[in-house]
Amino acid sequence: MKMTSSQTGARSIVLPEQNSVFRNLKNVKRFAIDIGGSLTKIAYYSTVSYKRASYDFHEETKEGKNDGVKYEMAETDVEGARLHFVKFETKHIETCLSFIQQNLVGSRDFMQGKTIKATGGGAYKYTDLLTSTLGLTVDKEDEMECLIKGCNFLLKNIPDEVFQYRRHGNPEYKFSSLDPNVFPYLLCNIGSGVSVMKVESESSYERIGGSAMGGGTFWGLGSLLTNAEGFDELLELAEKGDHRNIDMLVKDIYGGDYCGMGLPSDLLACSFGKAIHSIRDTNFNRGHFEDGDIARSLLFMISNDIGQIACLYAMMHGLTRVYFGGYFLRGLPLSMHTISFAINYWSKGKVQALFLRHEGYLGAIGAFLKGAEEDDTEKYSWGENYAGSSGLRSPIPAQLSSQNNAMFHQLEMDRFDWQLVHCPLLQDPSNYFPDTVDLTQDTEARKYWLQCFEDAIDKFVDRAIKSQPHHVDAQERAEKFCKKYVSRLHHLRCHPFAYGSLTVRSLLDMREHCLNEFNFPDPYLQQKRMENEQALKVLSQKLKELDEMTWEKRQEALVVGLLAGNVFDWGAKEVATLLETSDFGFEEALGKLQARPWLCDNLDQWIERLRNHSHKCAAIFVDNSGMDVVLGVMPFARELIRRGTKVILCANSKPALNDVTVQELNVLMPRIGAVCDDIQQAFTEGSLVVVDSGQGSPCLDLSRLNVKVAEEMHHLGTDLILLEGMGRAIHTNLNTMFTCEVIKAAVLKNRWLANRLGGVMYSVIFKYERPS
């Protein structure tokens, strides 16, 4: 990561662009385009600089004068990479290209003589327009190859990319987990015709067949048989029509079910069967049907056929996963339902129809990657930026010129500066879901949490403004942040699937993304620092008290201390109020804790385990700054170290609430070492290491862990995992099974959640599990 330092408050921060589409064009580095007959997708890569809080160290640290230490906050501009994908109807292509041309600003000369990777049927038709408008040389890429490249990229980088569609199901959209084993799969691309590809690895695929009955058939026949103008109008018609007026169903032939063959009466028996004119018996086929009925019948006929053919190919090649791409689907529930039904019916449930949240972008992503090989785009991991992306079937209206209004879909992805991998100690990585509760399924929980996040917004706005006292526009930006986040919450009420599974984690992450979007990189920075200082002051005393206890008492006190520390959480509204208004210290926190036996109490088993041989290595995923990490986690870690256990402390790479970041932990370590010899020694020897978890969330997604953590776990032979706090041990991972021992420890600081889990406020979860 490149960093250019700039002094705090020295200059005002440029406001984000008013336009919500085609963002950050002034920092564009590279374009790619996928021009289809109906939709065009433009991809580009831009550099974004955002504010990141960092630390300036002062010499005093080395001299070990605890109370005189200065480490000051500074804001630095961090340069990151972002991928933008914008999708719109091809008829707006000229307006869009002009808009891009006008907004390239400094980059226009930079673009001169460069190439744009282009794919899709329209790549030929619009070559001249691309060259004349953007001054780019057009380099055409094979469509199928782009599609597959794009598909692989999405499958690897976007959690909740893949879903099954189940009409009337709960949930209606069932998202798959990020699967470490992406291959092999079948990709069924529905363009004008249908191509079926078997993809076996990153670099090997084969077209195993196809069908001429595709989107072009729907569009072509639809144009001949109805008055609809264009593909979208046909889809709209289809949504309103009733195919039963024109199709022959089983009941039209049998008068009811055909039990002998197990065919239900509503099953389609003959598409367009009722369109056969009858000369004499006008009662037989009355032939009352309208354009909508025809369009719907066409949609069913073609979707069913595609489903059946895809299923036959899958069975022929022994594959169980079929992904669908191409312009035909557009996330239309009607088509997805029909295809899913056909595949499920004909394969007797063995083959799965899988859809992609971003299926429309496959070609553009692939074309972009083709051109970006030199940037090693595929070597990094990427993540969806919720703040800049439009949700599923939720386009953004925008006016790019005075005469032109259009709807846009957009996907933005931010680059991680490391590779993300699955935690190597998960028992079933392919079926790992981080989240304990899926709010898309659980209506009551959804209502509660959406309201809870909305109610808490004011505290975050206040905190954000206070965190930047020298910025005159902080108030304005904070209000924009508030507006954006609240409008997202409202949108999610009606469209809970817009960004994948709705979970407490996704709501937290979206808040962080929106804060970043408006240049509030770390609103809790000062708070975290202050609390760390306070905790450091009492650490020595705390350790002494522990040393004076008997072995058994001490083990209990260490766990209780860990839990008491976890009470200090600014993310929990009720606790935040308490922390704000009173002089709340470690002893007060101890007093708040539920008395034993706890709501979940495996303490005795844990102590029993400690009587046994020591662990090789413990990986601790830390939570809050201050009391939590200094007085809770450190003494616990020290005890492990004394037993000969190595310790990996995993901390977030990006700020989230008052969670301690890896940068902060690195600042803290020498100072803790100064108080505690065991820690100092272990840290120096490398038997205590601090690792960047790769996360920027109060929750923990173990399918997206910094590869460095996985390597350390492997290297040090981790046989114990400690997940600490509500975010990491309750909202996520509460039910996750590991191949090693695990402790999940948290204090319930949300009344509603505590009640739901059968406890009360400050109930304690201390779950110690051994692999089965």
Next chain:
Amino acid sequence: MPWFGMDIGGTLVKLVYFEPYDILSEESQEAETLSKIQHYLKSNSAYGATGKRDAHLQMDNVEIQGHVGTLHFIRFPTSEMRVFLELAKSKGIATLASTVCATGGGAYKFEEDFKREVNLELHKFDELDSLICGIHYIEANCEEECYYFNNPLNEELCEKKHFDFSNPYPFLVVNIGSGVSILAVYAPGHYKRVTGTSLGGGTFLGLCCLLTGCETFEEAIALAEMGDSTKVDKLVRDIYGGDYPKFNLQGDTVASSFGNMISKDRVGAASKEDLARATLVTITNNIGSIARMCAVNEGIVKVVFVGNFLRVNPISMKLLAYAMDFWSKGTLKALFLEHEGYFGAVGCLMELMKTGC
């Protein structure tokens, strides 16, 4: 003794009538009625406006339950069911027997009408059982029943050849009526329904009616014979300018059925005949493709196409023959049967014999 077997489909009713030689000599009420019906049936090859007797399919000197006689094959649109019932009433069919064997969906749908109008009980048989049974009976009694095509798409070299079907198992039956059913037959009485599709003969005719204003299957086929589907369909060469060697696709392969019809200019240049041909080719190729994959998945090489969609429809038969051979690299064989759509009707007559009623 039942003399009729009926297969009442979604669009066509298939009727077989057995004319026993011996009973006519008897002096009885039954013989008298029979002879009256026979006279009517045999002296005509058309009944009303839409009923047809396929005289060329007639089977003489066949034996059914101890009687030797002739099997006659008659068809009329399902929409004319009421006209048929009136006729049956006037010719006294109802006095002949109390039951008629029937299969097909209409056996259920029109059961009440038969009872009410002509006081006939329908003895219903399973459609697929009847189909298989009919194929076995006709194949056993008709020497030149099964055939295939050599060089199907070459006008000069194409030839229809007899196929010896005496050792048939296992084989796939693709029955193309209004919709399509595909069955895998492993041994006599041992078969399963593999799949089906709603895109069948009814879809072809329905779409043709809408696209061209034609009213009958014969009309639709006649239009198609004169048309050119490449004006309507988008071919591989329309997209790539020629072959697409990367995926081994020839330039004249259809990439998107009706794909050219998204442009107004192309619509103007396409005639009714072109549209009918494209519809026929689309439906046929789709059935071919599904049948081919089923054959591969079931490990079966003989694919028998039956059903009235193939009647007077050499275009489809030759396309299917070509597609089976080409896409399977010669491993699959498309077979056809002369009595195309009548197996269900014959089979249900035979089924009744088995039950001993």
